[in-house]
Amino acid sequence: MSTLVRKVLQGVRRTLKGTRRPNGGQAKGGTYSERVMLRLNAGKTHASLGPKLKPGSAERAQRTLDRLVERGLQPEDTFIDYGCGTLRVGALLINYLAPDRYIGLDIDQRLLDLGREMLSAEVTSEKRPTLRVISPETIDEVAARRPDWIFSNGVVQHISPEDLKVYFANMRTLATTQTKICIKVSKLEEKSARKSPNTWFHSLVEVEGAAKLAGLFVQNFTSTSGGTGGWLVLQTEEGQHLTTSDTSASIQGKLT
Ligand SMILES: C[S@@+](CC[C@H](N)C(=O)[O-])C[C@H]1O[C@@H](n2cnc3c(N)ncnc32)[C@H](O)[C@@H]1O
Numbered sequence: 584m585s586t587l588v589r590k591v592l593q594g595v596r597r598t599l600k601g602t603r604r605p606n607g608g609q610a611k612g613g614t615y616s617e618r619v620m621l622r623l624n625a626g627k628t629h630a631s632l633g634p635k636l637k638p639g640s641a642e643r644a645q646r647t648l649d650r651l652v653e654r655g656l657q658p659e660d661t662f663i664d665y666g667c668g669t670l671r672v673g674a675l676l677i678n679y680l681a682p683d684r685y686i687g688l689d690i691d692q693r694l695l696d697l698g699r700e701m702l703s704a705e706v707t708s709e710k711r712p713t714l715r716v717i718s719p720e721t722i723d724e725v726a727a728r729r730p731d732w733i734f735s736n737g738v739v740q741h742i743s744p745e746d747l748k749v750y751f752a753n754m755r756t757l758a759t760t761q762t763k764i765c766i767k768v769s770k771l772e773e774k775s776a777r778k779s780p781n782t783w784f785h786s787l788v789e790v791e792g793a794a795k796l797a798g799l800f801v802q803n804f805t806s807t808s809g810g811t812g813g814w815l816v817l818q819t820e821e822g823q824h825l826t827t828s829d830t831s832a833s834i835q836g837k838l839t
Pocket of ligand 1: 615616631632665666667668669670671672688689690691694717735736737738741742746750
């Protein structure tokens with residue numbers, strides 16, 4: 584582990600000292616971030632966050648970048664990675680994209696700090712990635728850069744049905760009529776269900792409904808091979824009218 588990464592984890596450890604319960608035991612962490620931080624702080628592996636990724640996780644990140652390039656990602660595109668975590672996919676995107684084109688958003692500054700520390704100094708100074716904690720102000724700031732892409736990988740399952748509305752409303756604010764919105768969902772179920780304190784498996788119908796409420800419409804859904812998840816491509820209502828291909832009938836078939 585590099586000195587920089589160790590320093591960030593020491594900072595995380597200091598922050599978590601403030602979360603002890605009155606009985607003296609370490610809080611288990613009510614929020615998703617707290618649980619993740621406790622795990623990273625203990626030096627454990629994680630499927631997508633921190634310096635110690637589980638086996639196969641880095642390879643899956645590379646495949647995700649390959650799929651984005653197949654879907655038309657170009658180095659000059661402005662790209663938002665919504666729920667970027669510690670830049671598992673983000674670091675590959677930063678490397679692929681031209682300077683000032685990558686924008687990583689997340690709910691927790693500590694994850695963004697850790698992700699930044701894991702980038703080399705050369706990459707940081709050459710590519711100048713933007714990393715921001717999600718807030719009304721940062722959403723407005725980033726929307727002004729008129730992103731070509733909004734991508735969100737492995738995030739939906741950590742958002743409650745209630746908070747899906749905010750998730751899609753933010754994406755709607757960020758999107759122009761031309762923005763490609765790609766959401767990669769690792770698991771969908773027939774009926775939405777809470778699997779653990781911070782994990783929900785949503786149904787495609789529910790995700791589509793929340794997106795529609797925010798003014799985003801499903802253009803395409805491709806299920807991942809061998810899995811129950813897939814890639815959901817969304818666009819704004821105005822963007823729909825600009826799209827020439829009529830895919831809506833086949834999509835509706837998959838959504839019901
Ligand atoms: C499983 S990690 C995926 C990280 C990254 N996208 C990747 O593929 O490596 C889920 C990420 O979603 C973030 N997250 C959780 N709830 C969120 C929300 N409501 N809005 C945006 N990001 C959220 C977490 O902080 C975490 O970084």
